[in-house]
Amino acid sequence: MxxxxxxxxxxxxxxxxxxxxxxxxxxxxxxxxxxxxxxxxxxxxxxxxxxxxxxxxxxxxxxxxxxxxxxxxxxxxxxxxxxxxxxxxxxxxxxxxxxxxxxxxxxxxxxxxxxxxxxxxxxxxxNPRVINTPPVAAVAKDGIQLVAKARVTVRANINQLVGGAGEETILARVGEGIVTTIGSAVNHKEVLENPDRISKVVLGKGLDSGTAFEILSIDIADIDIGENIGAKLQADQAEADLKVANARAEERRAMAVALEQEMRAKAQDARAKVIEAEAEIPKAMADAFKSGNMGIMDYYRMQNMKADTEMRESISKPKGDKK
Structure with a gap:
């Protein structure tokens, strides 16, 4: 080989x-x-x-x-x-x-x-896990805003891991419970004095239903006082009411100005009619002379009466009144 x-x-x-x-x-x-x-x-x-x-x-x-x-x-x-x-x-x-x-x-x-x-x-x-919620802002009935942070202790629910909701749902439900609890408080002092009230109310809502976790405890880590939302809303409402009132006053002023202008126009129109009527007097007197309805003596008597009337008016006027 x-x-x-x-x-x-x-x-x-x-x-x-x-x-x-x-x-x-x-x-x-x-x-x-x-x-x-x-x-x-x-x-x-x-x-x-x-x-x-x-x-x-x-x-x-x-x-x-x-x-x-x-x-x-x-x-x-x-x-x-x-x-x-x-x-x-x-x-x-x-x-x-x-x-x-x-x-x-x-x-x-x-x-x-x-x-x-x-x-x-x-x-x-x-080994249960602690989930820290982001700051949750809510307003009590007295208008004071509170910002709360919570720690949620959870453990896995083995039977709900298939199809169960995750941590995001837990955080959303806890945030909703915090907002509801603070919003139902008469004033913010009640919440500050008893922060465990939030934990008890939120924990009693069964927030872990349908999720892949079982909530063991909810602890309020911190509560801070925020803005006075009630006062701010009232100030905004007052400012809005003031703007509405100013708008209505401006509307009434404009209507008054328009009415004044209209009355002045009517007065001018009336004066024009008076002047026009006075212009017809000499024509009427001329027609009366021509037709014989008025004689020269009648005209003198009328002039005397007019002069007498003007004298009486001048005597009746107070001194210093030149009108």
């Missing part, structure tokens, strides 16, 4: 060995068997063909078996093919089992596939 043939034979044998060990992961099969979580070699080969990492499944099987969990390789493989995080689910199940939290494999995979971190949820059930 030629040397090149021997080399090719050896290379082919090595390649065949690697292909065999890849398709038939004997070491994983042996490790699973020694760990008490046996997986058949055929199943490991089928996992390769289905593009499922056999090492991931075997390690998950060994970990769950050592923790006393009963999970089959088919369950793990199915969850991996569905796009789940196998190691995260296994860790969550082990943590829940040690903490006596009821959590089965089906619910854990559902939570994982829903996009939530199931391991973090289990940790949150064991």
């Amino acid at each position: 030629e040397p090149i043939t021997i080399v090719l034979f050896v290379v082919g044998a090595v390649i065949a060995l690697f292909v065999f060990l890849y398709l038939f992961p004997v070491n994983l099969w042996f490790t699973a068997w020694l760990s008490g979580a046996p997986v058949s070699l055929i199943n490991l080969v089928l996992m390769r063909l289905r593009k499922v990492p056999p090492a991931l499944v075997v390690n998950a099987m060994i970990t769950s078996t050592k923790a006393g969990l009963k999970i089959t390789s088919n369950d793990i493989e199915t969850h991996f093919l569905a796009g789940g995080h196998v190691n995260n689910v296994i860790k969550a199940l082990i943590s829940a089992d040690k903490a006596n939290i009821p959590l089965d494999f089906k619910l854990a995979t559902a939570i994982d596939l829903a996009g939530r971190d199931v391991f973090d949820a289990v940790q949150l059930s064991v």
